[in-house]
Amino acid sequence: MTSIFSIARYTLTQQLRNRLYLVIILFGVLMVGASVLFGAVAADQEIRVILDLGFATTEFFGLAMALFGAVTLVLEEMESKTIYLILTRPQPRATYILGRFLGLVLAVWTGMALMEVMHFALLLFKGWKADPLTFAALPAMGLKVMIMTALALLCSLLFTSAPTATVFSLFFWVLGHFGEEIRFLAKKSGQPVAMALVKGLLWILPNLTMLNLRDHLEIPGFPLTQILPAALYALLYTGAALSLSIALFARKEF
Amino acid sequence: MTADTPALAVTDLTKIYRRSHLGRTKTTRGVEKINLAVRDGEVFGLLGLNGSGKTTTIKLLLGLLFPTSGRIDVLGAPAGSRAAKAAIGYLPEIPYFYKYLSGREVLTFYGQLSGLTGEALRQRVDAALDVVRMKDHARRAMREYSKGMLQRIGLAQSFLHDPKILIYDEPVTGLDPLGLREMREIIQGLNQKGKTIFFSSHSISEVEKLCHRVGILVQGRLVRVVEQKEWAAEPGRLEEVFVQTVSPDHAHVR
Amino acid sequence: MSRFQSSETRSSLWAGAVAVALLVAANGAPTGRGGFPPFDHPVLDEFVLQDTAFVLSGARRLGADLAFIQLLLYYGGADLREKHDRHAGESPAEHAGHLHLGREGDAVGSTKMVDFPDLMAFGLRVGSLDPYFHYAVLFTGSALGFNLNRVDEAIEVLHRASLRDPGFPRYSLYLGALAYRQSDEINKVIPWLEESIKDPDCPTMLKNILANMYRKQGNDRRAAEIFLDILDNARDRSYADLALQKLQEIEKSLKSRKRL
Numbered sequence: 101m102t103s104i105f106s107i108a109r110y111t112l113t114q115q116l117r118n119r120l121y122l123v124i125i126l127f128g129v130l131m132v133g134a135s136v137l138f139g140a141v142a143a144d145q146e147i148r149v150i151l152d153l154g155f156a157t158t159e160f161f162g163l164a165m166a167l168f169g170a171v172t173l174v175l176e177e178m179e180s181k182t183i184y185l186i187l188t189r190p191q192p193r194a195t196y197i198l199g200r201f202l203g204l205v206l207a208v209w210t211g212m213a214l215m216e217v218m219h220f221a222l223l224l225f226k227g228w229k230a231d232p233l234t235f236a237a238l239p240a241m242g243l244k245v246m247i248m249t250a251l252a253l254l255c256s257l258l259f260t261s262a263p264t265a266t267v268f269s270l271f272f273w274v275l276g277h278f279g280e281e282i283r284f285l286a287k288k289s290g291q292p293v294a295m296a297l298v299k300g301l302l303w304i305l306p307n308l309t310m311l312n313l314r315d316h317l318e319i320p321g322f323p324l325t326q327i328l329p330a331a332l333y334a335l336l337y338t339g340a341a342l343s344l345s346i347a348l349f350a351r352k353e354f
Numbered sequence: 355m356t357a358d359t360p361a362l363a364v365t366d367l368t369k370i371y372r373r374s375h376l377g378r379t380k381t382t383r384g385v386e387k388i389n390l391a392v393r394d395g396e397v398f399g400l401l402g403l404n405g406s407g408k409t410t411t412i413k414l415l416l417g418l419l420f421p422t423s424g425r426i427d428v429l430g431a432p433a434g435s436r437a438a439k440a441a442i443g444y445l446p447e448i449p450y451f452y453k454y455l456s457g458r459e460v461l462t463f464y465g466q467l468s469g470l471t472g473e474a475l476r477q478r479v480d481a482a483l484d485v486v487r488m489k490d491h492a493r494r495a496m497r498e499y500s501k502g503m504l505q506r507i508g509l510a511q512s513f514l515h516d517p518k519i520l521i522y523d524e525p526v527t528g529l530d531p532l533g534l535r536e537m538r539e540i541i542q543g544l545n546q547k548g549k550t551i552f553f554s555s556h557s558i559s560e561v562e563k564l565c566h567r568v569g570i571l572v573q574g575r576l577v578r579v580v581e582q583k584e585w586a587a588e589p590g591r592l593e594e595v596f597v598q599t600v601s602p603d604h605a606h607v608r
Numbered sequence: 609m610s611r612f613q614s615s616e617t618r619s620s621l622w623a624g625a626v627a628v629a630l631l632v633a634a635n636g637a638p639t640g641r642g643g644f645p646p647f648d649h650p651v652l653d654e655f656v657l658q659d660t661a662f663v664l665s666g667a668r669r670l671g672a673d674l675a676f677i678q679l680l681l682y683y684g685g686a687d688l689r690e691k692h693d694r695h696a697g698e699s700p701a702e703h704a705g706h707l708h709l710g711r712e713g714d715a716v717g718s719t720k721m722v723d724f725p726d727l728m729a730f731g732l733r734v735g736s737l738d739p740y741f742h743y744a745v746l747f748t749g750s751a752l753g754f755n756l757n758r759v760d761e762a763i764e765v766l767h768r769a770s771l772r773d774p775g776f777p778r779y780s781l782y783l784g785a786l787a788y789r790q791s792d793e794i795n796k797v798i799p800w801l802e803e804s805i806k807d808p809d810c811p812t813m814l815k816n817i818l819a820n821m822y823r824k825q826g827n828d829r830r831a832a833e834i835f836l837d838i839l840d841n842a843r844d845r846s847y848a849d850l851a852l853q854k855l856q857e858i859e860k861s862l863k864s865r866k867r868l
Contacts, residue, residue: 106466110455117454141677143844144812145743149677152670160665180450185511188416189467190440193616194623244666277666284646303635308666309643315669316643318740320775326643336634343627350620354418420616434616 103191104199111203115169116210124168125211128161132219139226147228154219155237155314162212162245163273169204170252171265178260184354194346201253201342205246212242236323237314243334244311248273250341251306257348275301276308306337359430361519361550362392362415367424369410384410385574388424392552394518397545399561400554402571403600408554409447411571412523415552416444429518440469443517447524449508453497457488457507460496461514468515482510485540502533509537513544520544522553526560538563558593568592570599644668644739645772651733652726659737672738679730679744683751727752728761732768739772742779746804747811749782754817759790778807794821805834812842816850828858 115121135153139146177183186196216238224230251272255265275282279302286298310330313323369384385407392398402408413419415426417434428438451460461479470478483489486506491499499507505525512520525541526534541564545551555561561568562585570578578599585592647663650656655675662671731748734741745765753762763786770779785800801818804810819834835858838851 102471103467106463110452110459110463113459114452114454138677141680142673143680143846144747144842145673145676146843148743149673152667152673156667156670181446181448182450182452184416184418184446185444185449185451185464186467187418188439188442188444189464190436190469191467192436192619194619273666274664278664280644280646281663303631312643312666312668315667315738316740317669318738318742319643322643333634336630340627340630340634343623343630347620347623347627350616350623351420353420354413432615 103189103195104202107186107196107199108202108206111173111200112206112210114173115165115204115207121165121168121207121211124161124165125214128157128211128215129218131157131161132215133222135219136222136226147223147226150219150223150226151228151234152314154216154222155241158212158215158219159241159245159314161215162208162241163248165208165211166204166245166249167252167266167269169207170249171256171262171269173200173204174253174256175260175262175265178354181354187354193349197253197342197345197349201250201345204253205249208245208249209242212245233323234317236327237317239327240311240313240323240330243331244308247276247306247308247311247334247338247341250338250345254341254345254348257345257352272306273308276306277312279305279307279309307333359394360391360427361394361396361429362390362398362552363427364388364390364411364415365425365427367411367414367426368422369414369419370422383574384419385414385571385576388576390569390576390579392550393566394550395545395548396566397541397551397564398553399565399568400552400571401556401558401561401568401596402554406571406600407574408571409523410574412521412552412554415521416442440515441518443512443515443520445508445512445520445522445525447527449504451496451504451507454495456493456495457499457503458483458492460507461492461511464511465514470515478514478516482514485513485543486510487536501528502530505529505533505537509540513549517549519550519552522551524555525553526555526557534560558596562592570596572600647736651729651736655733659733662737669738669741672734672741672744675730675734675737676741676744676747679727679734679748682730683724683727723756724751727756728758728765731765735765735769735772739769740776742769742773742776743809743811745769746778746782747813749786750811750814750817753782753786753789754814759786762786763790778804794825797821812838812844812847816847819851819854823854823858828862832858 132154135150135157138153139150142149183196187193220230248269252265252269255268255272256262259265259268282298283302286295289295310326310333313326313330316322316326367388368386371382371384373380373382388411400408400411410419414421415428415433417439420434426433428435429441431437431441452463455463458479461482462475465475465478480489483492486509488503488506488510491503496504496507505528509525512522520541522541526537529537538560541551541553545564551564566582568580569576570580578595580592580595585595647659647668650659655678659671659675662668662674727748731745731752734744734748738744749762749766751762752758752765763783766779766783766786770776770783773779781800781804785797785804788794788796788800798818798821801814801821805815805818815834815838819831819838822828822831822834832855835851835854839848839855842848842851
C-alpha cells in the first residue's frame with residue numbers, strides 16, 4: 101500500500117512540475133475567464149451560460165490532462181526504460197498501475213479544482229446566488245474524468261502508440277455520451293441482432309451520461325438522488341478498467 | 355537456500371521472440387540453452403558482440419522478459435519473483451530518470467519501492483549519495499545532470515537497498531577514463547562487501563580488471579566461460595580468447 | 609514455462625476475472641433515474657452537426673445555451689423589435705438598418721414574408737437539446753404569442769415542452785395566458801401574466817409585453833412600475849434602455865395631462 105502511495109505521490113509531483121501540464125491548466129483557467137464574453141451575449145441567461153461554459157471547459161481540460169498524462173506517462177516511461185527501475189523493485193506489477201493511476205487522478209483533480217475556483221469566483225462576481233445543488237456537478241465531473249483516466253491508461257497499454265491510444269480514448273468518451281441514442285436507434289430498427297449487439301456494446305462502453313449531473317441541474321430533485329448510484333457505477337467501472345490494465349501489464353515484456 | 359546455493363542459477367534457458375505482423379509470425383532467437391551458475395560473492399562478466407543476447411539474458415534474470423523454456427533461480431527463488439527482486443540491484447545501460455525530480459527525490463522514491471522507510475531510508479540515501487559523490491548535487495533536478503552524474507545516481511539506486519546481487523548492463527559504456535576508474539573502484543568496493551556482481555560489457559580491459567570469471571555469448575549461446583587464471587598471467591590474453599571465440603571460423607557450441 | 613512466468617499468468621488471469629466481475633457489477637448496479645431523453649430530433653438542418661457535436665461530447669446543456677444565443681441573434685434585441693413596430697408601414701424588405709428574415713426563396717419585398725419564420729424551430733431546437741431549459745421555452749412562447757401574434761406556434765412550443773417536463777408549473781400559466789390572447793381577451797391575459805412575472809426567472813421580454821399591455825389600457829402607473837423593475841434588474845441592456853425610454857415617455861405623457 102505504501103508503495104502505491106509512493107508512486108502516486110511522485111506521479112503527482114511529476115505532473116505538477118511538467119510545464120506542458122501547467123500550460124493546459126493555465127489555458128483552462130483562461131477559457132473559464134473567457135466564458136464571461138459568451139455570457140454577455142446571452143442577456144438574461146448570462147449566469148447560466150457562464151455556469152455551463154465554465155463546467156464544460158473544466159471537464160474538457162480535465163479530460164485533456166487525463167489523456168495527456170495517462171498516454172505520455174506510461175508510453176514515455178516504457179520507451180525511455182525508466183520503467184525498468186520500478187519493475188525490478190520487489191513490488192507486484194499491479195502496484196505500478198494503481199500508483200500511477202492514483203497520482204494521475206490527483207493531478208487532474210488538482211487542475212480541475214483550480215479551474216473551478218476561478219469559475220465560481222467569476223460567477224459570484226457576476227451576481228450568482230450560489231445554489232448548493234450546483235456543487236453536486238463537481239464530484240460527478242471528477243468521477244467522469246477518473247473513468248477516462250483509467251480508460252486512457254488501459255488504451256496506452258493496449259496500443260503502445262500515443263496517437264492511437266488518444267484516439268481510442270476519445271472514442272470511449274464520445275460513445276460514452278451517446279449510449280441512450282444508440283439504444284434508441286437500435287430499438288427503432290427493430291432488428292434483434294442490432295439490439296443484441298448494442299446491448300453488448302453498452303455493457304462495455306462507460307455510461308458517462310449518468311455522470312452528466314452538470315447538465316441535469318434543472319431537473320427537480322435529480323442530482324441528489326443520482327450522486328450515489330453514479331459514484332458507485334464510476335468506482336466499479338474504473339475498477340474494471342484498472343483490473344484489465346493490471347491483467348495486461350502482468351504479462352507485458354520489456 | 356544453503357551455503358552452496360549459487361547466487362544465480364540458469365538452467366537450459368531459451369528465449370525466442372515472436373512477432374506477428376499481418377498474419378505472419380517472425381521468430382528471432384534471443385538466447386538458447388544457456389546453462390550457468392554464478393557463485394555467491396563472485397564478479398561475473400558477460401561478453402559478446404552487439405546482438406549476442408547480453409541484454410536479453412539480463413532482462414530474463416530481472417523478470418522483464420519471460421523465458422520460452424528453462425529456468426532461472428536467484429538465490430533459490432524464481433527470477434522475477436518478489437524474493438528475487440529484493441535480492442537484486444539493477445543498473446540499466448542508459449539510466450533514464452524522472453527529469454522533474456531531484457537526485458535525492460529519485461533515490462528516496464526507489465528506496466520506498468524497495469521497502470525502506472523513515473530514518474533508515476534517509477540514512478541509506480545519504481550513504482549512497484556519499485559513495486557516488488553526489489551529495490552536493492542531490493537537490494538539483496535530474497534534467498540538469500550530466501551523463502556522468504546520471505550514471506552515478508543510477509549506481510546509487512542499485513545498491514541503496516543493500517541487495518546481495520548487483521546486475522549491471524554495460525556499466526562502463528560512454529564513461530571517460532576518470533569515470534571508468536571511479537566505476538571500477540565502486541564495483542570493487544561493493545564486491546569486497548560480499549556482493550555478487552553480474553555485468554555485461556564491451557570493454558574487455560575493464561572485464562579483465564574486475565571479473566573472476568567471464569562468459570562469452572555468441573548468437574544467443576553461451577559458448578565459453580573463462581576463469582581469471584586463464585588470462586591473469588598474460589596481458590591481452592582475454593581479448594585473444596574472445597576474438598577467437600566470436601570469430602565465425604572458431605565459434606562452437608558448448 | 610518458468611514458475612515465475614506461470615505465477616504472472618495466474619495474476620493476469622485473476623485480474624482479468626476481477627475486471628469482468630466488476631464490469632458485470634457496474635452494469636447491474638442501480639442507475640437511478642435517467643436524465644435527458646435521447647437526442648433523436650435534430651430540428652434545424654443547418655445546425656445538425658453543431659448539435660450532434662455537443663451531444664457527443666456530453667454537453668447538451670451547453671449546446672442548448674449556444675442554440676439559445678443563436679435564437680437571440682436571430683430574433684434580435686428589444687430595440688430591434690421596437691424599431692420594427694414603429695415603421696411597419698415602410699418597405700418590408702429592408703429599413704432602419706435591419707432585415708426581415710424571410711424564408712430562403714421568398715422574394716425580397718414580398719408581402720407574404722413572415723417575420724422570423726423559423727423562430728418556432730429555433731425554440732424547439734433548444735428544447736430538444738435541453739428539455740429543462742424553461743427560460744428559452746418561455747421566451748420563445750412569449751415572442752411568438754405576444755409579439756408576433758403567432759399564438760398557435762407559441763402554444764405548440766409550450767405544449768411540447770410541457771410534455772417533456774410536465775412538472776414545470778409555469779408552462780400551464782403561459783398556456784392559459786395564450787389561450788386568452790388567441791381569443792383577444794386582453795383583460796383576461798393580464799392576470800395570467802401578472803402571475804408569471806412574479807417568477808424571478810421570467811423573461812424580461814414578458815415583463816415588457818405586460819407593461820405595454822398596461823400602457824395600451826391607459827394604466828401608466830402599473831406600466832411604470834414594471835418598467836422600473838426592468839430598468840433595475842434586467843441583464844439585457846437593450847430592454848433596460850427601452851424601459852428608460854418608456855419611462856421618459858410616460859413622464860412626458862403625465863406632464864402633458866397635468867397641463868390639460
